[in-house]
Amino acid sequence: xxxxxxxxxxxxxxxxxxxxxxxxxxxxxxxxxxxxxxxxxxxxxxxxxxxxxxxxxxxxxxxxxxxxxxxxxxxxxxxxxxxxxxxxxxxxxxxxxxxxxxxxxxxxxxxxxxxxxxxxxxxxxxxxxxxxxxxxxxxxxxxxxxxxxxxxxxxxxxxxxxxxxxxxxxxxxxxxxxxxxxxxxxxxxxxxxxxxxxxxxxxxxxxxxxxxxxxxxxxxxxxxxxxxxxxxxxxxxxxxxxxxxxxxxxxxxxxxxxxxxxxxxxxxxxxxxxxxxxxxxxxxxxxxxxxxxxxxxxxxxxxxxxxxxxxxxxxxxxxxxxxxxxxxxxxx
Numbered sequence: 001x002x003x004x005x006x007x008x009x010x011x012x013x014x015x016x017x018x019x020x021x022x023x024x025x026x027x028x029x030x031x032x033x034x035x036x037x038x039x040x041x042x043x044x045x046x047x048x049x050x051x052x053x054x055x056x057x058x059x060x061x062x063x064x065x066x067x068x069x070x071x072x073x074x075x076x077x078x079x080x081x082x083x084x085x086x087x088x089x090x091x092x093x094x095x096x097x098x099x100x101x102x103x104x105x106x107x108x109x110x111x112x113x114x115x116x117x118x119x120x121x122x123x124x125x126x127x128x129x130x131x132x133x134x135x136x137x138x139x140x141x142x143x144x145x146x147x148x149x150x151x152x153x154x155x156x157x158x159x160x161x162x163x164x165x166x167x168x169x170x171x172x173x174x175x176x177x178x179x180x181x182x183x184x185x186x187x188x189x190x191x192x193x194x195x196x197x198x199x200x201x202x203x204x205x206x207x208x209x210x211x212x213x214x215x216x217x218x219x220x221x222x223x224x225x226x227x228x229x230x231x232x233x234x235x236x237x238x239x240x241x242x243x244x245x246x247x248x249x250x251x252x253x254x255x256x257x258x259x260x261x262x263x264x265x266x267x268x269x270x271x272x273x274x275x276x277x278x279x280x281x282x283x284x285x286x287x288x289x290x291x292x293x294x295x296x297x298x299x300x301x302x303x304x305x306x307x308x309x310x311x312x313x314x315x316x317x318x319x320x321x322x323x324x325x326x327x328x329x330x331x332x
Contacts, residue, residue, distance in 0.1 A: 003028045005072040007059050007105065008079030010035060012183040013119070013217055015043035017076065020221035022047050032068060033079065034058050034097075042315055043182040059101035062108075069108035074115045076224060077105055080155075082121070083186060084148050085330075088272055091147035098151035099158070106162040109170065116170040117228045118159045122213070122238070123149035124174060127275030130209060135281035136174070138236045145273050156236075163234045171231040173224060175239040176280045179301070180217035181308045185316050186323045188212075189302075192251055193309045194320055196258045202251045203332065206270030211277035214243035214250070216301040219293035226291045240280025241293040253299055257306050268332045 004021065008014040009031030021029050029052045033039050044052055057064045059079050069075065079101060081087070081094045102118065109116045125136045126143030142157075144150040162168040179189045192202045223239040231237060245253075252262055285291050295301035309316060 002026075002074070003030065003072050005030045005032060005068055005075045007032045007075065007077045008039070009033055010039040010041060010043055010054065011078060012038070012180075012187075013178050013220060014078035015040070015182050016180060016217035017078065017221040017224060018044055018047065018052060020218065020225065022051050024222075024225065029053070030055060030068065030072065032057055032059065032064075037319070038083070038184045038186075040182060040315070060096060060104050062104050065104050065108045066111065069105075069112045069114050072114060074117075074228060075105065075109065076117045076119065076228060077102065078119045080119075080152065082148060084123075084146050085186075085271060087146055087148035087151070091151075094147050094151040098148075099154045102155035102158055106158060106168060106170075109168050110162060110166045113169070115228070116159075116168065117224060117231075118155065118170060118172045119224060120156050120172055120174045121149065121152050122174050122176050122240075122278045122280055123275065124153040124156060125278075128277040128279055130211060130277050132277070135279040136238060137281045138238055138284055145275055160234075169233045171227050171233060172236040173227055173239050174236065174280075175220050175223075176213035176215050176241070176243070176278060178217045178220055179214055180305055181312075182315075183217075185319050186326075188247070189250065189254075189305065190309065190316065191323070192254050193306055194316060196254060196260065197310065197313070198320075201264045201266040202254065203266050203268045203327070204247050204251055205268060205274060205332070208248035208251070208265070208267065209246050210274060211244055211246050211279070213240050213278050213280045214245060214298055215239065215241040215293065216295040216305075219295055222294070223285060223291050226289050227285070230289050237285040237289070238280050238282050239285060240282040241295065241298075243298045244279055245298060250302075253302055254306070257303055269330065271332070
């Protein structure tokens, strides 16, 4: 069977991709993950051990990366520091993992002629006005506004340079905000869900009108696999599911699923540099590669996610208290 290396495969989006690979292909999967606080062995523990191997390690470790690349024909690169609030508190891990780590992978790809897909974010484009009819496209200029998005922009530029300068066989995808199983409770949707499970008022930044374009992690996974298998080397593909919702709309939908009233919402101090709106135009991916999302109804995907968190309290509960203490220290 073909062997594929997935960096960050024990994290939220990466683990969903590993599940997708096992379910939809016959590939053997090696997961390289540093197992930071945002990763979870449990997210891939139930998968067949004859199909999935976990290697604990850092993508900045050139010796380890070189060894793994020598044994694999394909690599999908999810590993990243990705929390905006954390990047504002301490940017240094974002530079190391997202820029130095991506450089390390590119050098190994160049040496071993490995097919690489680099997973990025729509946040590299900055934000849009709420009344702007435009969406991000592959031609939108980069305009990152946080240390996190700047580090991801830097990693994207490295990939393009290594394709052009050294012939590395790589593609890039920039995806909108993900939701679904195995997402850490520090993130917006899991934090709202777990607060509601605990009977705590959901907390919304600022006026709550910030808009994100939501996609279920399963749909992100299917898009990445399609790009890996059929995408043109050197190309960038934007992944989105037409899921634009304001934070208030998301919280209101969750309150409805819990039988709660909108008056329960608690507005808190806005985040520094909080981008106003993201919106993805994924027409190139759909037209060129024939991809479409399975969860085309955001509300049904949200209900599915609520049920997952209800059923997996033993997984998220140990992280909840520390997460809320961190936000409380910032008045959020």
